[in-house]
Amino acid sequence: MxxxxxxxxxxxxxxxxxxxxxxxxxxxxxxxxxxxxxxxxAGKTTFFNLISGFMNPDEGDIIYKGQRINGMRPSNIxxxxxxxxxxxxxxxxxxxxxxxxxxxxxxxxxxxxRARQKALDVLELVEYSEFASISAGALPVAGRxxxxxxxxxATEPELLLLDEVLAGLTPTEMWGMIEVLGKxxxxxxxxxxxxxxxxxxxxLCDHIVVINNGExxxxxxxxxxxxxxxxxxxxLGADFNANEVMG
Amino acid sequence: MYSRLKTSYIVYGVVLLVLLSLPIYAESDFIxxxxxxxxxxxxxxxxxxxxxxxAYLSSSWNILGGFAGxxxxxxxxxxxxxxxxxxxxxxxxxxxPWIGMIGxxxxxxxxxxxxxxxxxxxxxxxxxxxxxxxxxxxxxxxxFLYFDFTGGPLGLLIPLASEYTFWExxxxxxxxxxxxxxxxxxxxxxxSAIVSTSKFGYYLRAxxxxxxxxxxxxxxxxxxxxxxxxLSAAMTALGGTFYAQxxxxxxxxxxxxxxxxxxxxxxxxxGGSGLVMGPVIGTFLLVPVGEMSRVIFEGGGAGASLVALxxxxxxxxxxxxxxxxxxxxxxxxxxxxxxxxxxLIVVCLVLPRGVLPAFKKLGAKMEQRNG
Ligand SMILES: Nc1ncnc2c1ncn2[C@@H]1O[C@H](COP(=O)(O)OP(=O)(O)OP(=O)(O)O)[C@@H](O)[C@H]1O
Ligand SMILES: [Mg+2]
Numbered sequence: 088m089x090x091x092x093x094x095x096x097x098x099x100x101x102x103x104x105x106x107x108x109x110x111x112x113x114x115x116x117x118x119x120x121x122x123x124x125x126x127x128x129a130g131k132t133t134f135f136n137l138i139s140g141f142m143n144p145d146e147g148d149i150i151y152k153g154q155r156i157n158g159m160r161p162s163n164i165x166x167x168x169x170x171x172x173x174x175x176x177x178x179x180x181x182x183x184x185x186x187x188x189x190x191x192x193x194x195x196x197x198x199x200x201r202a203r204q205k206a207l208d209v210l211e212l213v214e215y216s217e218f219a220s221i222s223a224g225a226l227p228v229a230g231r232x233x234x235x236x237x238x239x240x241a242t243e244p245e246l247l248l249l250d251e252v253l254a255g256l257t258p259t260e261m262w263g264m265i266e267v268l269g270k271x272x273x274x275x276x277x278x279x280x281x282x283x284x285x286x287x288x289x290x291l292c293d294h295i296v297v298i299n300n301g302e303x304x305x306x307x308x309x310x311x312x313x314x315x316x317x318x319x320x321x322x323l324g325a326d327f328n329a330n331e332v333m334g
Numbered sequence: 335m336y337s338r339l340k341t342s343y344i345v346y347g348v349v350l351l352v353l354l355s356l357p358i359y360a361e362s363d364f365i366x367x368x369x370x371x372x373x374x375x376x377x378x379x380x381x382x383x384x385x386x387x388x389a390y391l392s393s394s395w396n397i398l399g400g401f402a403g404x405x406x407x408x409x410x411x412x413x414x415x416x417x418x419x420x421x422x423x424x425x426x427x428x429x430x431p432w433i434g435m436i437g438x439x440x441x442x443x444x445x446x447x448x449x450x451x452x453x454x455x456x457x458x459x460x461x462x463x464x465x466x467x468x469x470x471x472x473x474x475x476x477x478f479l480y481f482d483f484t485g486g487p488l489g490l491l492i493p494l495a496s497e498y499t500f501w502e503x504x505x506x507x508x509x510x511x512x513x514x515x516x517x518x519x520x521x522x523x524x525x526s527a528i529v530s531t532s533k534f535g536y537y538l539r540a541x542x543x544x545x546x547x548x549x550x551x552x553x554x555x556x557x558x559x560x561x562x563x564x565l566s567a568a569m570t571a572l573g574g575t576f577y578a579q580x581x582x583x584x585x586x587x588x589x590x591x592x593x594x595x596x597x598x599x600x601x602x603x604x605g606g607s608g609l610v611m612g613p614v615i616g617t618f619l620l621v622p623v624g625e626m627s628r629v630i631f632e633g634g635g636a637g638a639s640l641v642a643l644x645x646x647x648x649x650x651x652x653x654x655x656x657x658x659x660x661x662x663x664x665x666x667x668x669x670x671x672x673x674x675x676x677x678l679i680v681v682c683l684v685l686p687r688g689v690l691p692a693f694k695k696l697g698a699k700m701e702q703r704n705g
Contacts, residue, residue, distance in 0.1 A: 179543035
């Protein structure tokens with residue numbers, strides 16, 4: 088049995104009459120990249136919000152490293168080693184790129200010089216050092232996504248939840264980001280990634296969980312998922328041609 | 335970058351030297367000749383004391399309002415807590431205000447934690463937090479008016495010490511107050527600089543920019559905001575004790591007034607809120623303008639009518655002379671406020687981030703031009 092980092096079991100979240108996440112489950116193994124996919128409005132972001140403590144589940148358990156973390160503050164969950172990014176990126180706009188990343192780096196040190204050094208290292212890793220002194224608010228989409236990932240990485244997470252960090256990027260920018268994610272994985276950080284670009288999901292992920300209307304409809308290896316009729320049906324009408332997406 | 339930093343340090347250093355030595359030449363013929371009629375060098379020291387005190391208060395507010403972006407419109411409450419705590423200890427127990435002020439600061443910090451806890455627990459943010467702070471200050475003012483032990487509406491007269499010593503925090507001359515106020519201001523700058531470059535300061539700025547993003551990165555936003563309220567409150571309370579010792583008489587309507595809460599915000603915003611030197615620069619610009627316009631426009635309050643003067647049918651040159659007479663004789667009561675307001679509006683429109691960021695930009699440009 089592999090090392091399990093995160094396990095969410097039978098998680099439900101209702102918004103009034105709408106059940107955004109319905110008895111959903113996900114298991115994340117250490118050192119792996121796990122894909123969480125599903126059509127628009129499937130409940131992926133809500134699921135992330137529940138796992139990372141930004142929302143409280145109505146039902147179900149979220150177990151991180153053997154500890155039940157339902158209802159825990161996001162900051163405390165981050166302290167346990169799980170950090171997320173936001174689909175709608177949330178930079179600190181008035182601060183420089185370096186300062187944005189330093190704020191993440193302070194998660195493990197109270198020393199400003201050390202936080203700065205850590206932030207510079209992370210910017211090096213995500214290949215964004217040359218923009219260190221620019222205001223985060225002045226960056227284009229691709230830059231904001233990089234900073235979003237860099238901030239999260241600077242907290243030195245064991246598990247990184249990435250919500251559509253490739254959305255809105257040109258193919259070149261996208262491959263740059265994919266390279267970064269490969270480096271992150273090689274650094275031993277486990278990843279859960281929400282993404283619509285199938286070619287990326289298929290090539291990057293070790294394991295994939297598919298949800299639709301808030302419910303699990305499939306899970307397995309990329310090969311198993313692409314052969315699964317239920318998945319194809321959920322995406323019917325959606326662009327499932329990976330080659331076309333990637334140019 | 336490096337040379338620009340150095341230039342600004344030189345400017346600050348020179349200004350500090352001038353301020354440190356001001357009491358020595360405040361009474362010199364040269365300075366007195368420069369002052370408006372009938373004002374002495376000690377008036378100059380008085381303005382200096384006001385500036386230092388407001389710069390300090392504004393810096394204290396800036397830690398909460400500027401760094402953490404939590405708009406407090408009720409800082410006069412903490413000012414009042416400081417003024418009353420040290421004064422009550424002195425009046426009733428003869429405790430020196432130097433120790434009493436620590437009690438005042440501690441009490442203000444506790445109250446700040448309580449206020450922060452209640453507000454943030456119930457998710458009161460932005461304008462709602464601002465309303466809570468106003469309400470809190472108003473309630474506190476009414477309580478101070480109501481109770482007997484605070485002296486009620488008559489206020490608290492601080493009894494004269496039998497001897498004027500440093501330990502009593504009472505002085506006959508203005509100079510000691512001048513240097514204490516200057517020390518307070520430097521203390522405020524020091525604390526701001528420490529906060530600004532520390533983890534705590536980075537966390538407060540992060541919370542200001544996006545509380546959710548801050549939480550995701552491991553920042554306990556509520557706890558950090560509460561620390562900011564408490565620190566800012568404690569610092570403000572120290573200013574309250576100074577005010578009580580300087581004026582020797584405090585009443586609730588004077589120390590816990592909304593105008594005070596607003597004024598210290600204006601100084602910070604005009605100078606550049608969220609920056610270490612922003613509140614100081616704002617105060618150094620605005621207090622003299624306010625005092626000058628008061629002296630010029632409200633000096634004696636002679637009853638000439640401006641409208642009549644404008645309508646008078648005389649040559650333009652003569653009219654101009656009469657305008658000047660009118661102004662210097664102290665006509666036009668509300669003009670001072672009006673002028674002050676116009677200056678504020680113009681600065682806000684032209685420099686929405688405050689004066690200091692504009693200075694910095696200018697400095698950077700000049701540096702570029704010089705190679
Ligand atoms: N705070 C909220 N209040 C009410 N409804 C919400 C809220 N957040 C999400 N929803 C609804 O829950 C459903 C799931 O939304 P969610 O954002 O989780 O989907 P998603 O899978 O992330 O979609 P996308 O791929 O477009 O990002 C949607 O119908 C959405 O409108
Ligand atoms: Mg989403």
